[in-house]
Amino acid sequence: MTVKQMDPASLNGWVDGLLLNRTVIGPVQKGDKFVFESLSRASDLRLDYDTTLLPPKKFLLPSREILLTFRGDSHYASQAPPDPFVLLGVHPYDVAAIRQMDRVFSEKQVDTHYMARRGACTLVALDAQAVSPNNFAGCMGTATVREGWDLLFSRVGGAYLAEAATEKGESLLRSAGLLADAAPGQLEERDRLWESNRQAMRRHVLHCSPQDLPGLLSRNYDHPLWQERAERCFSCGACNVVCPTCYCFDVQDEVDWSLECGSRCRAWDGCLLRDFASVAGGHNFRRHSAERYRHRYYRKAKYLPEMTGEIACVGCGRCVDACVARTANPVEVYNTLLGD
Amino acid sequence: MPRPRVAIFDFAGCEGCQLQIVNLEEALLDLLRVVDVVEWREAMSEQSDVFDIAVVEGAITRLEDEERLKRIRQKAPVLVALGSCASSGGLNKLKNRMAMSEARRLVYGRDGGVSRLDTAPVKAVSEVVKVDYLVRGCPIDRREFSYVVRCLALGREPFIPGYPVCVECRIRENACRWQEGEICLGPLTRAGCGAACPAQGAACLGCRGTCDDANLEGMASVLAQYGKSREELESRLAVFLDPDGKGVSHA
Ligand code: SF4
Ligand code: SF4
Ligand code: SF4
Ligand code: SF4
Numbered sequence: 001m002t003v004k005q006m007d008p009a010s011l012n013g014w015v016d017g018l019l020l021n022r023t024v025i026g027p028v029q030k031g032d033k034f035v036f037e038s039l040s041r042a043s044d045l046r047l048d049y050d051t052t053l054l055p056p057k058k059f060l061l062p063s064r065e066i067l068l069t070f071r072g073d074s075h076y077a078s079q080a081p082p083d084p085f086v087l088l089g090v091h092p093y094d095v096a097a098i099r100q101m102d103r104v105f106s107e108k109q110v111d112t113h114y115m116a117r118r119g120a121c122t123l124v125a126l127d128a129q130a131v132s133p134n135n136f137a138g139c140m141g142t143a144t145v146r147e148g149w150d151l152l153f154s155r156v157g158g159a160y161l162a163e164a165a166t167e168k169g170e171s172l173l174r175s176a177g178l179l180a181d182a183a184p185g186q187l188e189e190r191d192r193l194w195e196s197n198r199q200a201m202r203r204h205v206l207h208c209s210p211q212d213l214p215g216l217l218s219r220n221y222d223h224p225l226w227q228e229r230a231e232r233c234f235s236c237g238a239c240n241v242v243c244p245t246c247y248c249f250d251v252q253d254e255v256d257w258s259l260e261c262g263s264r265c266r267a268w269d270g271c272l273l274r275d276f277a278s279v280a281g282g283h284n285f286r287r288h289s290a291e292r293y294r295h296r297y298y299r300k301a302k303y304l305p306e307m308t309g310e311i312a313c314v315g316c317g318r319c320v321d322a323c324v325a326r327t328a329n330p331v332e333v334y335n336t337l338l339g340d
Numbered sequence: 341m342p343r344p345r346v347a348i349f350d351f352a353g354c355e356g357c358q359l360q361i362v363n364l365e366e367a368l369l370d371l372l373r374v375v376d377v378v379e380w381r382e383a384m385s386e387q388s389d390v391f392d393i394a395v396v397e398g399a400i401t402r403l404e405d406e407e408r409l410k411r412i413r414q415k416a417p418v419l420v421a422l423g424s425c426a427s428s429g430g431l432n433k434l435k436n437r438m439a440m441s442e443a444r445r446l447v448y449g450r451d452g453g454v455s456r457l458d459t460a461p462v463k464a465v466s467e468v469v470k471v472d473y474l475v476r477g478c479p480i481d482r483r484e485f486s487y488v489v490r491c492l493a494l495g496r497e498p499f500i501p502g503y504p505v506c507v508e509c510r511i512r513e514n515a516c517r518w519q520e521g522e523i524c525l526g527p528l529t530r531a532g533c534g535a536a537c538p539a540q541g542a543a544c545l546g547c548r549g550t551c552d553d554a555n556l557e558g559m560a561s562v563l564a565q566y567g568k569s570r571e572e573l574e575s576r577l578a579v580f581l582d583p584d585g586k587g588v589s590h591a
Contacts, residue, residue, distance in 0.1 A: 031515045053513040063511045232558040234527035236506035252499060254487070257370035259494055268511065273503040274552050289553070322510060324518050324527055325562050 003163045004179035005186060011153075011160050014176040015042035015088070023085040025059055027052055036087075047089055047155070051132035051316060055094050055244035056087055057101060060117050063241075064267045067113060067251070071261045079113075082120040086172065089126040089153075092145040093137040093201075093314040097244030098123065099148040100312060104247055122168045125149035127193055131200045134317030136331050138201035140210055142314040144194040156189040203317065204331035207340045210311045213301035220337045221294075229333065230290035232325040233272070239296065239319035239328040240270025245312045248276070271296055297333055344493055347379035347391040348422075349412055351398030351405050352432055352462070356479040357423035358382045358397055364482055371486065374493045393418045393492060399425040399432040400463040413469035418492065421465040422485075424478040424580060428549050429464040431478070433583035436461045462584070473498065478547035478580065481533050501531040502552035505544050509535035517543040523568055523576050528554040528588075546580040549589070556588050 018024050019039060027049040028037045034049040036056045069076045102118060105111035127144065137143040150169030154161045161182045164170040208216065240246045250269040255262035269276055272292050286292045304312040319328040350358060362383065364371060378388035394416035400406055413419055424430040435443045465471055475485050491498035505526035512535055517524035524543035530551040537544050563573055582588045
């Protein structure tokens with residue numbers, strides 16, 4: 001499908017139209033930060049956001065979700081299937097993270113809860129119009145993305161360009177009515193936007209190629225940096241919670257006052273939390289905070305890449321933003337290991 | 341299965357945690373279907389010497405209270421400390437920072453001269469007897485209390501987070517108080533309240549006590565990056581995490 005153009009006012013009108021019969025989730029302001037939220041009107045949208053406190057994963061893998069309900073020993077499986085929704089305004093690095101989650105939850109064992117939500121979601125990406133203080137997506141190759149979205153919006157001059165990549169995206173865009181094709185000059189401008197985002201999203205500059213990271217980590221398991229940087233780590237898990245590629249969860253049962261009926265829930269977990277690697281019997285595989293601190297970087301830039309071929313860090317910079325101890329910082333860690 | 345018999349006792353505290361139980365409202369009726377409350381001074385006149393679970397609110401401030409608590413413990417197969425006063429001594433421990441005469445004068449003013457008003461240094465319940473479960477907080481969180489009661493009725497171990505408040509705070513997408521120029525004790529404090537204070541725009545004061553392996557030195561080492569001093573941190577710790585000035589306790 002050819003790239004179309006839309007002025008901001010018609011984009012808002014289109015979103016208000018969508019809101020008449022479906023849920024649309026998009027970036028809105030919260031204090032002086034931004035969050036993804038279910039919209040009540042298009043005018044709340046802040047498409048000029050730099051980044052959000054939590055990534056949009058919270059709508060695909062909720063921080064707490066009921067997996068099934070039970071009474072006594074009999075299980076009542078399945079929650080009602082999710083209604084279709086539009087996830088609008090997702091920056092490229094978050095699109096890249098969702099693609100990684102899709103793989104995690106569909107390869108080998110299919111996670112029906114995640115995949116049902118993912119199937120109900122139309123993913124509308126948006127090229128960033130502002131860069132958050134710690135973003136380094138440009139170093140991770142995720143400042144722009146050519147796949148993973150149904151529809152992509154890019155702001156060029158006074159207009160938005162809209163490109164659909166899937167049938168879902170095309171049909172969503174069709175609901176905007178007849179749109180003019182993008183002019184060749186606008187497409188060139190979009191190329192320039194991409195190039196400038198690749199340059200601007202380097203608030204921390206990684207001194208090697210992401211492909212070199214697994215090897216770099218292999219050589220540095222006993223580097224003193226792990227202990228040094230973990231000394232101020234609170235094991236607070238903020239870096240896990242805000243990370244778009246962290247997907248670990250814990251499953252818990254809760255009973256209601258009947259003491260018979262209840263629900264099985266899963267809630268986000270994090271590898272920085274002290275009890276994350278505790279197993280039945282009380283043994284903890286990563287008892288010390290330095291072991292947990294190190295594990296997170298190994299997981300993102302060695303263990304997962306060795307399985308999937310992709311670094312499990314998209315450079316969103318949220319962990320750097322969120323770490324009160326100012327010790328979570330992937331680029332600082334890797335550059336120190338490089339000796340720089 | 342017979343309902344477990346529960347007796348609720350109070351020591352030095354504001355009774356705010358018991359009030360939280362009263363405020364369960366509808367859920368209080370559910371609770372009373374699950375357990376049999378046999379003694380509760382604040383809500384009923386009956387007393388009983390036979391119970392399965394003793395719930396103890398308040399800190400221990402007098403020698404005769406220690407004796408009373410020991411007698412309760414002897415009769416109680418399970419003992420639950422309710423709220424931060426019982427769990428850690430709570431605000432009451434501020435008294436331990438000063439001479440008894442000064443404490444008397446602060447509390448009773450001109451009438452404070454009589455040594456009859458003397459009390460002992462404040463202790464947490466666990467400093468006097470063995471405690472099986474802690475329901476922390478100032479005041480307690482009603483949901484957590486209800487959950488613990490259901491677990492005890494089922495004979496299950498309740499899951500109480502060992503991790504810091506920040507986990508719940510970040511999930512709620514609150515503005516971080518450190519970035520707002522405040523000292524927030526969330527990174528040192530045990531979660532379970534849903535980050536109630538940061539969600540209201542206030543820093544965590546640590547009312548739930550320390551999380552597992554709280555990294556106090558880590559916090560001290562980042563103060564400078566935020567333009568804060570050790571004294572400012574200590575004045576915050578004094579409210580709940582280190583009221584008697586003897587170092588952060590790990591309840
Ligand atoms: S690295 Fe920072 S955000 Fe992560 S657990 Fe440690 S203190 Fe918390
Ligand atoms: S590790 Fe940090 S920078 Fe990388 S994706 Fe996760 S939160 Fe973003
Ligand atoms: S406001 Fe406090 S509890 Fe919340 S993330 Fe910041 S330090 Fe942690
Ligand atoms: S945020 Fe801190 S002070 Fe507030 S209720 Fe929770 S533990 Fe207590």
